[in-house]
Structures are given as structure tokens and as C-alpha cells.
Amino acid sequence: MNIALFNEEMDKIQKSIKEPSEIIDVFKQHLDSILEMIINKQASQELKFQSLKDLCHYLIVMRESLDGILKDSYHTKREIFYMNQNIFQKQENLNLVIKQFSHNVQIQRKQLHIISASKGLVCGSLILRKQDIKLDLLQLTSQGKGLNITEFMNEWQPQIYGKWILLVEKETVYFHLINEMHQEFLQNTVLITGKGYPCYATKYFVKYLSMMNPSIPVYYFGDMDPHGYDILQQYAYGNQYSSHELNNIPWIQWLNSYFSIVQFQIKKKNKLNQREIQLLEQITNNPNIPENWKSIMDSKEKYEIEDILVDNLSKSLLEIMQYLDGDLQQQ
Structure with missing residues (x-):
């Protein structure tokens, strides 16, 4: 790896690290965007929910992430699924929502206090x-x-x-x-x-x-x-x-x-x-x-x-x- 690329990657990583208070502020802004979308009945490019069930799935992931951040503890994807099995039906459904949520708020999943069992x-x-x-x-x-x-x-x-x-x-x-x-x-x-x-x-x-x-x-x-x-x-x-x-x-x-x-x-x-x-x-x-x-x-x-x-x-x-x-x- 050349020095320029190394420095660029290190700079990106440093800038991506957020304090819990910063993440909570991002959550507040994101929730405001969701409420505005519901009130105006107008989906944005990032926020698209096919049904009320999809919105419910999304808000559950946000709630579990916020709970982990406030308590400084980590929830596994499997744990979240079993607590909401009747809602998500399949683990794959939850995994996709977590990916979408993390992408939409532009916060790394580990910083969202949601982890998974590794296989590596x-x-x-x-x-x-x-x-x-x-x-x-x-x-x-x-x-x-x-x-x-x-x-x-x-x-x-x-x-x-x-x-x-x-x-x-x-x-x-x-x-x-x-x-x-x-x-x-x-x-x-x-x-x-x-x-x-x-x-x-x-x-x-x-x-x-x-x-x-x-x-x-x-x-x-x-x-x-x-x-x-x-x-x-x-x-x-x-x-x-x-x-x-x-x-x-x-x-x-x-x-x-x-x-x-x-x-x-x-x-x-x-x-x-x-x-x-x-x-x-x-x-x-x-x-x-x-x-x-x-x-x-x-x-x-x-x-x-x-x-x-x-x-x-x-x-x-x-x-x-x-x-x-x-x-x-x-x-």
C-alpha cells in the first residue's frame, strides 16, 4: 500500500468515528426526516418503505441500536431477531433492514452497537x-x-x-x-x-x-x-x-x-x-x-x-x- 493511499484511508477512518452524542443527534435528524415523509406522504430517495410493516421493521432496528448506545452494550443480530421473531419472520429480513439503516444514517454498524457472530x-x-x-x-x-x-x-x-x-x-x-x-x-x-x-x-x-x-x-x-x-x-x-x-x-x-x-x-x-x-x-x-x-x-x-x-x-x-x-x- 502506498503512503498516499494509507494516509487517505486513515483520514477517512478518523473522520468516521462518532461519539454517542453525535450518533444520537444523527438519529434525531433521521427520525425527523421519517416523520416528515409520513406527514407529507412523499418518499425521499434514501427513505422508501413499501408498507407500514417495512417502516415498523426499520424503527425497531433504530430502537435497538439506540438502546445499545445509551446502555453502552451490544445487541447481536440473532438476539434482535429472536426478540422480534413474529415481526421479522426470517433472519434475512432483519439483516437487510440493518444494512439499509446503517447505510442511510452513514454510521458503521459496530458504532450502532449491533454485532453478529463471526465465521472467519x-x-x-x-x-x-x-x-x-x-x-x-x-x-x-x-x-x-x-x-x-x-x-x-x-x-x-x-x-x-x-x-x-x-x-x-x-x-x-x-x-x-x-x-x-x-x-x-x-x-x-x-x-x-x-x-x-x-x-x-x-x-x-x-x-x-x-x-x-x-x-x-x-x-x-x-x-x-x-x-x-x-x-x-x-x-x-x-x-x-x-x-x-x-x-x-x-x-x-x-x-x-x-x-x-x-x-x-x-x-x-x-x-x-x-x-x-x-x-x-x-x-x-x-x-x-x-x-x-x-x-x-x-x-x-x-x-x-x-x-x-x-x-x-x-x-x-x-x-x-x-x-x-x-x-x-x-x-
Whole structure:
């Protein structure tokens, strides 16, 4: 990450941090806008409710967030759902409202005191310190798992003693790389998985880790199919609801695009179906996607990481990252 980009990101993050009193003022203004919309029966571009039920859902989320801020406590999404199960019916309905609300008030979800159970894992060449506690994740890695990522990882002071941060799409690949026990790979790599599409906590942690260690490159390794591409896009550029979260990682590098360095052999490739072609078109229409990524995505074929024929995957990935590390040092 270059210095200018680092300073720009740090400035955005500092400006985004709000005191509880500031958030309450934002809530008051937002509630005034909602009341004005109801009285005038005129929806704004940001505030659109299809029904009274949708408005009710929205106000419940605002109430729960305000309750957490006033009490300085955190509500989980699951907790909010079970307290209002008859109203929301499905967890997905609540999740969407939380995204919309956070986007509309332009406040990061953690600052709204609404959190979720994380599914991400991290291991490898990383030490985490908090007061007199020290966790060496390489020791946890030798036990076969690593550490569960939570939404409070920023309470730890991270020290990377390796050379790279590697995000892998799948949990199965994460454990495969651990079980190969390639010492040079593990001793030089902070290995992270979001188990598919990344949760809020995983993205937040990767961004935090990268900002605290700006000289360490961040790589992504996933399936060569539209869903794998979309997950990469979510890490790098987010979606329509996440721009205010400031946890995107636009400097992430796509490790798959350097496969030619090690000449991977692929066991089988399949054609994309119509839904996958539509998803691919949506991804490539994103103006943020680099042109070299688009050219790789242009193939109408797909394969999974498990279809790569290689004796030692961690050794091959290490070879690619070593090549890129040497290339960066020459620049």
C-alpha cells in the first residue's frame, strides 16, 4: 500500500468515528426526516418503505441500536431477531433492514452497537497482544485450527512477523493449507478465511490488520467462478450498502491471476450456467474492477480450487508470493 493511499484511508477512518452524542443527534435528524415523509406522504430517495410493516421493521432496528448506545452494550443480530421473531419472520429480513439503516444514517454498524457472530478464522505468523495477554497464532496453527475472528479484534495489537496476508475463499482450503504443514509457508503467512462471502467482522479485521501493517501485501485465493470473483469483489470494493463501513481493501491482489508462474494443471472445467453468466456480467460492469481482472473473468468456464492438480498447494502458493515479493522489491 502506498503512503498516499494509507494516509487517505486513515483520514477517512478518523473522520468516521462518532461519539454517542453525535450518533444520537444523527438519529434525531433521521427520525425527523421519517416523520416528515409520513406527514407529507412523499418518499425521499434514501427513505422508501413499501408498507407500514417495512417502516415498523426499520424503527425497531433504530430502537435497538439506540438502546445499545445509551446502555453502552451490544445487541447481536440473532438476539434482535429472536426478540422480534413474529415481526421479522426470517433472519434475512432483519439483516437487510440493518444494512439499509446503517447505510442511510452513514454510521458503521459496530458504532450502532449491533454485532453478529463471526465465521472467519485466522492463523499463521501473527502475534496478538492485549495488556498482559500474548497470543502467538503460529502455535495455535500447529494445533490445527487458529483463532475465531470477532468484531472486537481491534482491541488487540497485531504484530505480523511474516511477509504476507493470504485470504482464502473456503474453509476447506484453509484447513488443507494448514494440514500440509509446510513450515516456510506457515511461518511467512497470515492465513485467513471468511468461509465464503465475508462477514462484517472478517472484512473489518483484514482491513485493520492491513492498516496496522501497511507494508504487508494482501492476497486473495478463491474459486475461478463468478461466486469466487464476487467474493473477491466484496473484499476489495464492497456493495451498495457498505461504502460507509470503510472496510474495503482495494489494494488486495488476486493470486489466481498469477497462476502462470507455477503452471497449474486443472483436473476439470465446467461451463457457466445462465445465472452465473448474469452474475459475471454484474461483476464486470463494476467500474472499480481492474481491467486485468476482467480479462481473466471473461472465460465462460469455471473450476474450483479442489480441481487444481498439485502435490503441495501451500508450496505452490508460496512460490507465487515469493515471486511477487521479489517483484515488489524491485519497483
